[in-house]
Amino acid sequence: MINECAPLLPEDIIKRAEKLNVALILDGVKAAKIDIPNGGCMDADINPCVSGATVVGTALTVEAAEGNNYPIHIASYNFKADGYIMVIDGKGYRE
Numbered sequence: 387m388i389n390e391c392a393p394l395l396p397e398d399i400i401k402r403a404e405k406l407n408v409a410l411i412l413d414g415v416k417a418a419k420i421d422i423p424n425g426g427c428m429d430a431d432i433n434p435c436v437s438g439a440t441v442v443g444t445a446l447t448v449e450a451a452e453g454n455n456y457p458i459h460i461a462s463y464n465f466k467a468d469g470y471i472m473v474i475d476g477k478g479y480r481e
Contacts, residue, residue, distance in 0.1 A: 394444045394469050403442045431478070446470035451477040 395403075403411060415426045434441070446467050450457045458474060461467070 391446055391465060391467060391470060392444055400442050441471050443469065443471045445473045447473050447475065449475045449477070451479065453479050453481055 406414075412426050415422065420426070446461060446465065448457050448461045453476075458472075461472065
C-alpha cells in the first residue's frame with residue numbers, strides 16, 4: 387500500500403527543532419497533548435545507519451519485511467521526496 391507523503395515541515399520549524407534534544411521535543415509533544423503512539427518515541431532498537439548521526443525533518447516511512455528491500459527501491463525511485471528523511475521499518479529483521 388502506498389500513501390501520500392506528509393507535507394514537509396516548514397524550514398523555520400526544522401531550524402528550531404535542530405536546537406533541541408529529544409527529551410525537550412517529546413516534553414513539548416506531551417504538553418501539547420498531541421495524540422501519537424508512544425508519545426512520539428521510537429523503539430530503542432531503531433538506530434541511524436551512521437553511528438552518532440542526527441536528523442530533523444519530515445519522515446518518509448517505508449515498511450520492508452523479512453529482508454525484502456524492494457519497497458525501499460520503490461520509495462527511493464518513485465517519490466519526489468527531496469527534503470524527506472527515509473525511515474525504514476524492517477519489522478525487526480537483522481540479517
